[in-house]
Amino acid sequence: MKQEDVQNPEAVIELYNVSFSFGQAVVLKDVTLTIPRGDFVAIIGPNGGGKTTLVKIMLGLLKPQTGTVRLLGEPPALSCKRAGYMPQYATGDKDFPIRVLDVVLLGLIGTTSFGPFWNKLEIQRAEKALDMVGMLPFGRKKIGELSGGQLQRTLLARALVSDPEILFLDEPMANIDVGGQTILFDLLAKLNEKMTIVFVTHDVGLLSRHVKSVICVNQKVFFHPAAEITPDMAHMLLGEECSIDLVAHGLPHRVLGQHHSHDKVLKRHGRGSEND
Protein backbone atom coordinates (compact mmCIF):
# COMPACT_ATOMS: atom_id res chain seq x y z
CA MET A 1 0.00 0.00 0.00
CA LYS A 2 1.18 3.47 -0.82
CA GLN A 3 -1.14 5.46 1.41
CA GLU A 4 1.62 7.96 2.15
CA ASP A 5 1.50 9.05 -1.50
CA VAL A 6 -1.99 10.43 -1.07
CA GLN A 7 -1.51 14.11 -0.37
CA ASN A 8 -5.03 14.73 0.75
CA PRO A 9 -7.41 11.96 1.64
CA GLU A 10 -10.39 13.97 0.35
CA ALA A 11 -12.22 11.98 -2.32
CA VAL A 12 -12.44 13.46 -5.80
CA ILE A 13 -14.51 10.65 -7.28
CA GLU A 14 -17.06 8.53 -5.44
CA LEU A 15 -19.20 5.83 -7.00
CA TYR A 16 -21.79 3.94 -4.96
CA ASN A 17 -23.48 0.82 -6.32
CA VAL A 18 -23.28 2.08 -9.89
CA SER A 19 -24.63 -0.20 -12.60
CA PHE A 20 -24.80 0.60 -16.28
CA SER A 21 -26.11 -1.25 -19.30
CA PHE A 22 -26.56 -0.47 -22.97
CA GLY A 23 -30.00 -1.93 -23.63
CA GLN A 24 -29.81 -5.55 -22.48
CA ALA A 25 -26.02 -5.69 -22.29
CA VAL A 26 -24.66 -5.11 -18.80
CA VAL A 27 -21.45 -3.10 -19.01
CA LEU A 28 -20.78 -2.29 -15.36
CA LYS A 29 -22.27 -4.07 -12.40
CA ASP A 30 -22.55 -2.73 -8.87
CA VAL A 31 -19.46 -0.53 -8.87
CA THR A 32 -18.41 1.15 -5.64
CA LEU A 33 -15.13 2.99 -5.48
CA THR A 34 -13.46 6.12 -4.13
CA ILE A 35 -10.52 7.93 -5.68
CA PRO A 36 -8.62 10.25 -3.31
CA ARG A 37 -7.32 13.67 -4.31
CA GLY A 38 -3.84 13.59 -5.76
CA ASP A 39 -4.10 10.02 -6.98
CA PHE A 40 -2.63 8.83 -10.27
CA VAL A 41 -4.95 6.04 -11.36
CA ALA A 42 -4.68 3.66 -14.27
CA ILE A 43 -7.93 2.07 -15.43
CA ILE A 44 -7.11 -1.19 -17.13
CA GLY A 45 -9.14 -3.99 -18.60
CA PRO A 46 -9.89 -5.77 -21.86
CA ASN A 47 -11.42 -4.02 -24.85
CA GLY A 48 -15.15 -3.77 -24.36
CA GLY A 49 -14.72 -4.30 -20.62
CA GLY A 50 -16.26 -0.94 -19.74
CA LYS A 51 -13.21 1.30 -19.18
CA THR A 52 -14.41 4.17 -21.35
CA THR A 53 -17.95 3.76 -19.99
CA LEU A 54 -16.61 4.08 -16.45
CA VAL A 55 -14.81 7.33 -17.31
CA LYS A 56 -17.89 8.70 -19.07
CA ILE A 57 -19.99 7.91 -16.02
CA MET A 58 -17.49 9.73 -13.79
CA LEU A 59 -17.76 12.76 -16.11
CA GLY A 60 -21.55 12.62 -16.30
CA LEU A 61 -21.56 11.92 -20.05
CA LEU A 62 -23.43 8.69 -19.34
CA LYS A 63 -26.08 8.30 -16.68
CA PRO A 64 -25.97 5.01 -14.78
CA GLN A 65 -29.32 3.19 -14.38
CA THR A 66 -28.68 2.75 -10.67
CA GLY A 67 -26.28 4.15 -8.11
CA THR A 68 -24.80 7.53 -7.20
CA VAL A 69 -21.86 9.35 -8.76
CA ARG A 70 -19.99 12.23 -7.13
CA LEU A 71 -17.26 14.15 -8.94
CA LEU A 72 -15.41 16.62 -6.69
CA GLY A 73 -18.19 16.16 -4.15
CA GLU A 74 -21.02 17.11 -6.51
CA PRO A 75 -23.13 15.43 -9.18
CA PRO A 76 -20.96 15.37 -12.33
CA ALA A 77 -23.34 17.67 -14.23
CA LEU A 78 -22.40 20.46 -11.79
CA SER A 79 -18.70 19.75 -11.41
CA CYS A 80 -17.58 18.38 -14.80
CA LYS A 81 -16.38 21.86 -15.83
CA ARG A 82 -13.65 21.53 -13.20
CA ALA A 83 -12.36 18.36 -14.88
CA GLY A 84 -10.16 18.08 -17.94
CA TYR A 85 -11.04 15.42 -20.49
CA MET A 86 -9.02 13.93 -23.29
CA PRO A 87 -11.26 11.55 -25.23
CA GLN A 88 -10.14 8.39 -26.95
CA TYR A 89 -8.23 9.05 -30.14
CA ALA A 90 -10.68 9.41 -32.98
CA THR A 91 -9.61 9.16 -36.58
CA GLY A 92 -11.02 12.66 -36.73
CA ASP A 93 -12.24 14.83 -39.52
CA LYS A 94 -9.15 15.61 -41.63
CA ASP A 95 -10.78 18.53 -43.39
CA PHE A 96 -12.39 20.20 -40.39
CA PRO A 97 -11.59 23.90 -40.78
CA ILE A 98 -9.86 24.61 -37.49
CA ARG A 99 -6.31 25.46 -36.39
CA VAL A 100 -4.42 23.69 -33.60
CA LEU A 101 -4.54 26.79 -31.39
CA ASP A 102 -8.32 27.07 -31.85
CA VAL A 103 -8.81 23.45 -30.81
CA VAL A 104 -6.97 24.19 -27.56
CA LEU A 105 -8.98 27.41 -27.07
CA LEU A 106 -12.16 25.32 -27.24
CA GLY A 107 -10.93 23.79 -23.98
CA LEU A 108 -11.96 27.11 -22.43
CA ILE A 109 -15.49 26.99 -23.82
CA GLY A 110 -18.12 27.19 -21.10
CA THR A 111 -16.19 29.85 -19.18
CA THR A 112 -15.62 32.25 -22.05
CA SER A 113 -17.71 35.22 -23.20
CA PHE A 114 -20.31 35.21 -26.00
CA GLY A 115 -19.30 36.19 -29.50
CA PRO A 116 -16.74 34.95 -31.99
CA PHE A 117 -13.53 36.24 -30.42
CA TRP A 118 -11.12 35.03 -27.74
CA ASN A 119 -9.41 37.56 -25.51
CA LYS A 120 -5.64 37.98 -25.08
CA LEU A 121 -5.53 36.15 -21.76
CA GLU A 122 -7.33 33.14 -23.23
CA ILE A 123 -4.93 32.99 -26.16
CA GLN A 124 -1.95 33.19 -23.78
CA ARG A 125 -3.36 30.31 -21.73
CA ALA A 126 -3.84 28.21 -24.87
CA GLU A 127 -0.29 28.94 -26.01
CA LYS A 128 1.03 27.97 -22.58
CA ALA A 129 -0.86 24.68 -22.74
CA LEU A 130 0.49 24.00 -26.25
CA ASP A 131 3.99 24.78 -25.03
CA MET A 132 3.59 22.29 -22.18
CA VAL A 133 2.98 19.44 -24.63
CA GLY A 134 5.61 20.72 -27.07
CA MET A 135 3.10 21.72 -29.74
CA LEU A 136 3.50 25.51 -29.72
CA PRO A 137 5.32 25.63 -33.11
CA PHE A 138 2.29 23.92 -34.68
CA GLY A 139 -0.31 26.36 -33.31
CA ARG A 140 -1.19 27.93 -36.67
CA LYS A 141 -1.42 24.63 -38.55
CA LYS A 142 -4.71 23.13 -39.58
CA ILE A 143 -5.67 20.22 -37.35
CA GLY A 144 -5.75 17.77 -40.28
CA GLU A 145 -2.07 18.39 -41.02
CA LEU A 146 -0.96 16.79 -37.74
CA SER A 147 0.22 13.24 -37.22
CA GLY A 148 -1.69 10.96 -34.84
CA GLY A 149 0.72 11.61 -31.97
CA GLN A 150 0.64 15.37 -32.51
CA LEU A 151 -3.16 15.31 -32.49
CA GLN A 152 -3.07 13.40 -29.19
CA ARG A 153 -0.81 16.03 -27.65
CA THR A 154 -3.08 18.81 -28.94
CA LEU A 155 -6.09 17.14 -27.33
CA LEU A 156 -4.09 16.85 -24.09
CA ALA A 157 -3.37 20.59 -24.26
CA ARG A 158 -7.10 21.20 -24.76
CA ALA A 159 -7.80 19.18 -21.60
CA LEU A 160 -5.15 21.12 -19.64
CA VAL A 161 -5.88 24.67 -20.73
CA SER A 162 -8.67 25.16 -18.17
CA ASP A 163 -6.36 24.21 -15.24
CA PRO A 164 -8.53 21.28 -14.16
CA GLU A 165 -8.53 19.77 -10.68
CA ILE A 166 -8.80 16.30 -12.14
CA LEU A 167 -7.64 15.05 -15.50
CA PHE A 168 -9.29 12.18 -17.38
CA LEU A 169 -7.34 10.62 -20.26
CA ASP A 170 -8.77 7.88 -22.43
CA GLU A 171 -5.97 5.85 -24.05
CA PRO A 172 -3.51 8.76 -24.02
CA MET A 173 -0.63 6.58 -25.19
CA ALA A 174 -2.26 5.38 -28.39
CA ASN A 175 -0.36 6.57 -31.49
CA ILE A 176 2.64 7.63 -29.41
CA ASP A 177 5.97 5.83 -29.70
CA VAL A 178 7.80 4.45 -26.66
CA GLY A 179 10.08 7.48 -26.29
CA GLY A 180 7.09 9.80 -26.50
CA GLN A 181 5.26 7.72 -23.92
CA THR A 182 8.05 8.21 -21.38
CA ILE A 183 8.03 11.97 -21.99
CA LEU A 184 4.24 12.03 -21.67
CA PHE A 185 4.33 10.05 -18.41
CA ASP A 186 6.93 12.43 -16.98
CA LEU A 187 4.68 15.36 -17.93
CA LEU A 188 1.69 13.66 -16.30
CA ALA A 189 3.77 12.99 -13.17
CA LYS A 190 4.60 16.69 -12.97
CA LEU A 191 0.94 17.60 -13.46
CA ASN A 192 0.03 15.07 -10.78
CA GLU A 193 1.65 17.36 -8.20
CA LYS A 194 -1.31 19.71 -8.78
CA MET A 195 -4.13 17.51 -10.02
CA THR A 196 -5.61 14.05 -9.76
CA ILE A 197 -5.06 11.98 -12.89
CA VAL A 198 -7.23 9.14 -14.13
CA PHE A 199 -6.21 7.42 -17.34
CA VAL A 200 -7.50 4.48 -19.33
CA THR A 201 -5.23 1.99 -21.02
CA HIS A 202 -5.77 -1.44 -22.51
CA ASP A 203 -2.03 -2.00 -22.42
CA VAL A 204 -1.02 -3.29 -19.01
CA GLY A 205 2.64 -2.88 -19.97
CA LEU A 206 2.08 0.87 -19.80
CA LEU A 207 1.91 1.12 -16.04
CA SER A 208 4.73 3.50 -15.34
CA ARG A 209 6.43 3.95 -12.00
CA HIS A 210 4.45 7.19 -11.58
CA VAL A 211 1.12 5.37 -11.34
CA LYS A 212 -0.15 5.17 -7.76
CA SER A 213 -3.16 2.89 -8.08
CA VAL A 214 -4.94 0.65 -10.51
CA ILE A 215 -8.62 0.11 -11.30
CA CYS A 216 -9.43 -3.11 -13.08
CA VAL A 217 -12.60 -3.13 -15.12
CA ASN A 218 -14.30 -6.09 -16.68
CA GLN A 219 -17.98 -5.57 -15.89
CA LYS A 220 -16.95 -5.78 -12.24
CA VAL A 221 -14.55 -3.19 -10.95
CA PHE A 222 -11.69 -3.69 -8.56
CA PHE A 223 -9.74 -0.83 -7.01
CA HIS A 224 -6.17 -1.72 -6.19
CA PRO A 225 -4.46 1.05 -4.21
CA ALA A 226 -0.98 0.19 -5.43
CA ALA A 227 0.58 0.26 -8.83
CA GLU A 228 0.93 -3.44 -9.39
CA ILE A 229 -0.88 -6.16 -11.18
CA THR A 230 -0.82 -9.64 -9.83
CA PRO A 231 -1.19 -12.58 -12.18
CA ASP A 232 -4.52 -13.25 -10.49
CA MET A 233 -5.77 -9.77 -11.32
CA ALA A 234 -4.77 -10.39 -14.88
CA HIS A 235 -6.84 -13.55 -14.87
CA MET A 236 -9.84 -11.69 -13.57
CA LEU A 237 -9.46 -8.97 -16.15
CA LEU A 238 -8.49 -10.63 -19.27
CA GLY A 239 -10.30 -13.93 -19.11
CA GLU A 240 -9.37 -16.81 -21.31
CA GLU A 241 -9.02 -15.04 -24.64
CA CYS A 242 -6.23 -12.63 -23.86
CA SER A 243 -2.61 -12.85 -23.06
CA ILE A 244 -0.61 -10.01 -21.63
CA ASP A 245 2.88 -9.16 -20.58
CA LEU A 246 3.24 -8.30 -16.94
CA VAL A 247 5.97 -5.84 -16.14
CA ALA A 248 4.68 -4.68 -12.79
CA HIS A 249 7.15 -6.79 -10.86
CA GLY A 250 10.11 -5.77 -12.92
CA LEU A 251 10.56 -8.77 -15.18
CA PRO A 252 8.13 -9.21 -18.04
CA HIS A 253 6.50 -12.57 -18.12
CA ARG A 254 3.66 -13.80 -20.27
CA VAL A 255 0.43 -14.82 -18.65
CA LEU A 256 -2.06 -16.94 -20.49
CA GLY A 257 -5.50 -16.61 -19.05
CA GLN A 258 -7.64 -19.51 -18.06
CA HIS A 259 -11.35 -19.68 -17.61
CA HIS A 260 -12.48 -18.86 -14.08
CA SER A 261 -15.85 -18.25 -12.54
CA HIS A 262 -16.18 -14.83 -10.94
CA ASP A 263 -16.25 -16.11 -7.34
CA LYS A 264 -13.21 -18.18 -7.87
CA VAL A 265 -11.38 -15.33 -9.54
CA LEU A 266 -12.17 -12.89 -6.78
CA LYS A 267 -11.11 -15.38 -4.14
CA ARG A 268 -7.92 -16.03 -6.02
CA HIS A 269 -7.33 -12.34 -6.31
CA GLY A 270 -7.75 -11.84 -2.57
CA ARG A 271 -5.14 -14.44 -1.91
CA GLY A 272 -2.87 -12.89 -4.51
CA SER A 273 -2.82 -9.46 -2.97
CA GLU A 274 -2.16 -10.89 0.51
CA ASN A 275 0.86 -12.65 -0.86
CA ASP A 276 2.12 -9.36 -2.21
Place this chain on the structure above:
Amino acid sequence: MIEVLQLPFMQNAILAGILASIACGIIGSLVVVNRSVFMAGGIAHAAYGGVGIAFFFSLPALPCIIGFSLLVALLMAALTVRQHGRMDTIIGVLWAVGMATGIILVDLTPGYNVDLLSFLFGSILAVPRSDVHIMTALVCLIVVVVVLFYKELLSISYDREFSQVRGVKVVPLHFMILCLVAIAVVMTIRVVGLILIMALFTIAPYLVEKYTKSLARMMFWASALNILFVLAGLWLSYSFDLTSGATIILTAACFFIVFETTAAVMRKLRQ
Protein backbone atom coordinates in the same frame (compact mmCIF):
# COMPACT_ATOMS: atom_id res chain seq x y z
CA MET B 1 -27.53 42.99 -70.59
CA ILE B 2 -27.40 46.28 -68.65
CA GLU B 3 -31.01 47.19 -69.47
CA VAL B 4 -32.12 43.82 -68.10
CA LEU B 5 -30.66 44.79 -64.74
CA GLN B 6 -33.01 47.76 -64.64
CA LEU B 7 -36.11 45.55 -64.72
CA PRO B 8 -37.59 45.32 -61.20
CA PHE B 9 -38.10 41.54 -61.38
CA MET B 10 -34.45 41.09 -62.31
CA GLN B 11 -33.33 43.32 -59.45
CA ASN B 12 -35.48 41.29 -57.05
CA ALA B 13 -34.06 38.06 -58.47
CA ILE B 14 -30.48 39.22 -57.99
CA LEU B 15 -31.15 40.43 -54.44
CA ALA B 16 -32.98 37.21 -53.53
CA GLY B 17 -30.17 35.17 -55.06
CA ILE B 18 -27.49 36.98 -53.07
CA LEU B 19 -29.46 36.71 -49.82
CA ALA B 20 -30.12 32.99 -50.30
CA SER B 21 -26.46 32.44 -51.21
CA ILE B 22 -25.33 34.01 -47.94
CA ALA B 23 -27.83 31.99 -45.89
CA CYS B 24 -26.83 28.74 -47.61
CA GLY B 25 -23.11 29.52 -47.38
CA ILE B 26 -23.31 30.06 -43.62
CA ILE B 27 -25.78 27.34 -42.69
CA GLY B 28 -24.47 24.91 -45.32
CA SER B 29 -20.97 25.17 -43.80
CA LEU B 30 -22.39 24.50 -40.36
CA VAL B 31 -24.33 21.50 -41.66
CA VAL B 32 -21.34 20.09 -43.55
CA VAL B 33 -18.92 20.25 -40.58
CA ASN B 34 -21.66 18.86 -38.33
CA ARG B 35 -22.24 16.01 -40.77
CA SER B 36 -25.96 16.68 -40.71
CA VAL B 37 -26.45 17.14 -44.44
CA PHE B 38 -29.04 14.37 -44.43
CA MET B 39 -30.95 16.14 -41.65
CA ALA B 40 -30.93 19.36 -43.67
CA GLY B 41 -32.21 17.40 -46.68
CA GLY B 42 -35.03 16.02 -44.53
CA ILE B 43 -36.09 19.48 -43.40
CA ALA B 44 -35.85 20.88 -46.95
CA HIS B 45 -38.12 18.20 -48.39
CA ALA B 46 -40.52 18.01 -45.46
CA ALA B 47 -41.01 21.76 -45.96
CA TYR B 48 -43.29 20.82 -48.85
CA GLY B 49 -45.88 20.00 -46.19
CA GLY B 50 -45.93 23.73 -45.48
CA VAL B 51 -46.60 24.43 -49.16
CA GLY B 52 -49.55 22.03 -49.02
CA ILE B 53 -50.97 23.72 -45.93
CA ALA B 54 -50.65 27.14 -47.53
CA PHE B 55 -52.51 26.00 -50.67
CA PHE B 56 -55.22 24.03 -48.85
CA PHE B 57 -56.12 26.78 -46.40
CA SER B 58 -55.39 29.61 -48.89
CA LEU B 59 -52.80 31.15 -46.59
CA PRO B 60 -49.75 33.22 -47.54
CA ALA B 61 -47.03 30.78 -48.61
CA LEU B 62 -43.84 32.07 -46.96
CA PRO B 63 -45.12 32.34 -43.34
CA CYS B 64 -46.77 28.93 -43.70
CA ILE B 65 -43.59 27.28 -44.92
CA ILE B 66 -41.55 28.97 -42.20
CA GLY B 67 -43.94 27.72 -39.51
CA PHE B 68 -44.10 24.19 -40.85
CA SER B 69 -40.33 23.91 -41.45
CA LEU B 70 -39.59 25.10 -37.93
CA LEU B 71 -42.06 22.52 -36.61
CA VAL B 72 -40.34 19.76 -38.61
CA ALA B 73 -36.92 21.01 -37.44
CA LEU B 74 -37.98 20.93 -33.79
CA LEU B 75 -39.48 17.46 -34.18
CA MET B 76 -36.33 16.23 -35.90
CA ALA B 77 -34.14 17.81 -33.23
CA ALA B 78 -36.16 16.13 -30.49
CA LEU B 79 -35.92 12.74 -32.19
CA THR B 80 -32.19 12.96 -32.94
CA VAL B 81 -30.86 14.76 -29.88
CA ARG B 82 -29.56 11.56 -28.29
CA GLN B 83 -27.50 10.62 -31.36
CA HIS B 84 -28.70 7.04 -31.45
CA GLY B 85 -28.02 4.50 -34.18
CA ARG B 86 -31.32 4.85 -36.04
CA MET B 87 -31.17 8.60 -36.50
CA ASP B 88 -30.88 8.38 -40.28
CA THR B 89 -33.99 6.20 -40.48
CA ILE B 90 -36.07 8.69 -38.51
CA ILE B 91 -34.85 11.49 -40.76
CA GLY B 92 -35.87 9.43 -43.80
CA VAL B 93 -39.36 8.92 -42.37
CA LEU B 94 -39.86 12.64 -41.61
CA TRP B 95 -38.51 13.50 -45.07
CA ALA B 96 -41.08 11.30 -46.82
CA VAL B 97 -44.03 12.05 -44.54
CA GLY B 98 -43.55 15.82 -44.86
CA MET B 99 -43.50 15.64 -48.64
CA ALA B 100 -46.45 13.25 -48.82
CA THR B 101 -48.52 15.54 -46.58
CA GLY B 102 -47.82 18.42 -48.92
CA ILE B 103 -48.76 16.44 -52.03
CA ILE B 104 -52.05 15.16 -50.55
CA LEU B 105 -53.06 18.62 -49.33
CA VAL B 106 -52.36 20.06 -52.79
CA ASP B 107 -54.44 17.21 -54.33
CA LEU B 108 -57.33 18.10 -52.05
CA THR B 109 -57.13 21.76 -53.00
CA PRO B 110 -59.68 22.55 -55.74
CA GLY B 111 -58.39 23.92 -59.04
CA TYR B 112 -55.07 23.58 -60.80
CA ASN B 113 -52.12 25.22 -59.11
CA VAL B 114 -49.56 26.43 -61.59
CA ASP B 115 -47.48 28.01 -58.86
CA LEU B 116 -46.75 24.64 -57.34
CA LEU B 117 -43.78 23.75 -59.49
CA SER B 118 -42.11 26.99 -58.46
CA PHE B 119 -41.73 25.63 -54.95
CA LEU B 120 -40.19 22.41 -56.18
CA PHE B 121 -37.79 23.93 -58.68
CA GLY B 122 -37.68 27.58 -57.71
CA SER B 123 -38.84 30.70 -59.48
CA ILE B 124 -36.25 33.31 -58.76
CA LEU B 125 -37.63 35.60 -61.46
CA ALA B 126 -41.00 35.73 -59.70
CA VAL B 127 -39.78 36.79 -56.26
CA PRO B 128 -41.88 39.78 -55.10
CA ARG B 129 -40.24 42.73 -53.35
CA SER B 130 -42.04 41.81 -50.11
CA ASP B 131 -40.22 38.44 -50.08
CA VAL B 132 -36.90 40.24 -50.53
CA HIS B 133 -37.67 42.22 -47.36
CA ILE B 134 -38.51 39.07 -45.41
CA MET B 135 -35.36 37.37 -46.73
CA THR B 136 -33.21 40.33 -45.67
CA ALA B 137 -34.60 40.09 -42.15
CA LEU B 138 -33.98 36.33 -42.05
CA VAL B 139 -30.37 36.67 -43.25
CA CYS B 140 -29.77 39.27 -40.54
CA LEU B 141 -31.25 36.90 -37.99
CA ILE B 142 -28.99 34.04 -39.15
CA VAL B 143 -25.86 36.21 -39.10
CA VAL B 144 -26.60 37.62 -35.63
CA VAL B 145 -27.30 34.17 -34.12
CA VAL B 146 -24.23 32.56 -35.72
CA VAL B 147 -21.92 35.42 -34.65
CA LEU B 148 -23.28 35.44 -31.10
CA PHE B 149 -22.99 31.65 -30.65
CA TYR B 150 -19.98 31.14 -32.95
CA LYS B 151 -17.67 29.55 -30.38
CA GLU B 152 -20.38 27.27 -29.03
CA LEU B 153 -21.43 26.17 -32.53
CA LEU B 154 -17.79 25.54 -33.46
CA SER B 155 -17.25 23.60 -30.25
CA ILE B 156 -20.19 21.22 -30.63
CA SER B 157 -19.40 20.76 -34.33
CA TYR B 158 -15.82 19.78 -33.55
CA ASP B 159 -16.39 17.63 -30.47
CA ARG B 160 -19.85 17.35 -28.97
CA GLU B 161 -18.91 15.20 -25.98
CA PHE B 162 -16.04 17.41 -24.96
CA SER B 163 -18.31 20.46 -25.19
CA GLN B 164 -20.75 18.72 -22.88
CA VAL B 165 -18.01 18.18 -20.30
CA ARG B 166 -17.21 21.89 -20.54
CA GLY B 167 -20.81 22.67 -19.65
CA VAL B 168 -21.92 23.79 -23.12
CA LYS B 169 -25.70 23.49 -23.48
CA VAL B 170 -25.54 20.89 -26.21
CA VAL B 171 -29.26 20.14 -26.46
CA PRO B 172 -30.52 23.73 -26.99
CA LEU B 173 -27.72 24.25 -29.55
CA HIS B 174 -28.80 21.11 -31.43
CA PHE B 175 -32.33 22.54 -31.65
CA MET B 176 -30.92 25.90 -32.67
CA ILE B 177 -28.87 24.50 -35.55
CA LEU B 178 -31.87 22.69 -37.02
CA CYS B 179 -34.06 25.79 -36.67
CA LEU B 180 -31.38 27.79 -38.51
CA VAL B 181 -31.44 25.13 -41.22
CA ALA B 182 -35.23 25.51 -41.48
CA ILE B 183 -34.90 29.27 -41.88
CA ALA B 184 -32.22 28.93 -44.56
CA VAL B 185 -34.35 26.33 -46.37
CA VAL B 186 -37.37 28.62 -46.46
CA MET B 187 -35.28 31.45 -47.85
CA THR B 188 -33.84 29.29 -50.60
CA ILE B 189 -37.07 27.66 -51.75
CA ARG B 190 -37.90 30.70 -53.92
CA VAL B 191 -34.46 30.72 -55.50
CA VAL B 192 -33.72 27.13 -56.46
CA GLY B 193 -36.72 25.20 -55.13
CA LEU B 194 -36.75 22.74 -52.28
CA ILE B 195 -35.49 19.81 -54.35
CA LEU B 196 -32.31 21.66 -55.30
CA ILE B 197 -31.57 23.40 -52.00
CA MET B 198 -29.11 20.72 -50.97
CA ALA B 199 -26.76 21.74 -53.79
CA LEU B 200 -26.34 25.26 -52.40
CA PHE B 201 -25.93 23.76 -48.92
CA THR B 202 -23.19 21.33 -49.86
CA ILE B 203 -21.22 22.13 -53.04
CA ALA B 204 -19.62 25.44 -52.05
CA PRO B 205 -18.94 24.51 -48.37
CA TYR B 206 -17.39 21.22 -49.44
CA LEU B 207 -15.19 22.96 -52.01
CA VAL B 208 -13.80 25.54 -49.59
CA GLU B 209 -13.54 23.33 -46.48
CA LYS B 210 -10.21 21.85 -47.50
CA TYR B 211 -8.66 25.25 -48.13
CA THR B 212 -9.79 27.17 -45.05
CA LYS B 213 -8.44 27.14 -41.53
CA SER B 214 -11.52 28.39 -39.71
CA LEU B 215 -15.25 27.84 -39.80
CA ALA B 216 -15.84 31.59 -40.19
CA ARG B 217 -13.67 31.71 -43.32
CA MET B 218 -15.39 28.61 -44.65
CA MET B 219 -18.76 30.34 -44.18
CA PHE B 220 -17.50 33.50 -45.90
CA TRP B 221 -15.99 31.80 -48.94
CA ALA B 222 -18.90 29.37 -49.29
CA SER B 223 -21.27 32.34 -49.37
CA ALA B 224 -19.08 34.09 -51.96
CA LEU B 225 -18.98 30.99 -54.17
CA ASN B 226 -22.76 30.57 -53.84
CA ILE B 227 -23.26 34.16 -55.01
CA LEU B 228 -21.05 33.42 -58.01
CA PHE B 229 -23.04 30.26 -58.82
CA VAL B 230 -26.41 31.98 -58.45
CA LEU B 231 -25.54 35.05 -60.52
CA ALA B 232 -23.83 33.03 -63.26
CA GLY B 233 -26.71 30.54 -63.31
CA LEU B 234 -29.24 33.33 -63.42
CA TRP B 235 -27.50 34.93 -66.37
CA LEU B 236 -27.28 31.60 -68.24
CA SER B 237 -30.91 30.76 -67.58
CA TYR B 238 -31.98 34.21 -68.83
CA SER B 239 -29.75 33.98 -71.92
CA PHE B 240 -30.80 30.47 -72.94
CA ASP B 241 -34.32 30.51 -71.52
CA LEU B 242 -33.74 27.61 -69.10
CA THR B 243 -35.27 26.82 -65.69
CA SER B 244 -33.36 29.09 -63.33
CA GLY B 245 -33.05 26.75 -60.30
CA ALA B 246 -31.66 23.84 -62.28
CA THR B 247 -29.32 26.11 -64.27
CA ILE B 248 -27.90 27.53 -61.02
CA ILE B 249 -27.26 24.06 -59.65
CA LEU B 250 -25.66 22.79 -62.86
CA THR B 251 -23.43 25.86 -62.93
CA ALA B 252 -22.30 24.97 -59.40
CA ALA B 253 -21.83 21.33 -60.36
CA CYS B 254 -19.74 22.20 -63.44
CA PHE B 255 -17.57 24.50 -61.35
CA PHE B 256 -17.21 21.73 -58.77
CA ILE B 257 -16.12 19.14 -61.33
CA VAL B 258 -13.69 21.47 -63.11
CA PHE B 259 -12.21 22.66 -59.81
CA GLU B 260 -11.79 19.19 -58.30
CA THR B 261 -10.31 17.76 -61.49
CA THR B 262 -7.84 20.63 -61.77
CA ALA B 263 -6.88 20.25 -58.12
CA ALA B 264 -6.35 16.50 -58.58
CA VAL B 265 -4.21 17.05 -61.70
CA MET B 266 -2.16 19.70 -59.88
CA ARG B 267 -1.56 17.30 -56.98
CA LYS B 268 -0.43 14.57 -59.39
CA LEU B 269 1.92 16.97 -61.20
CA ARG B 270 3.51 18.12 -57.97
CA GLN B 271 4.37 14.58 -56.93
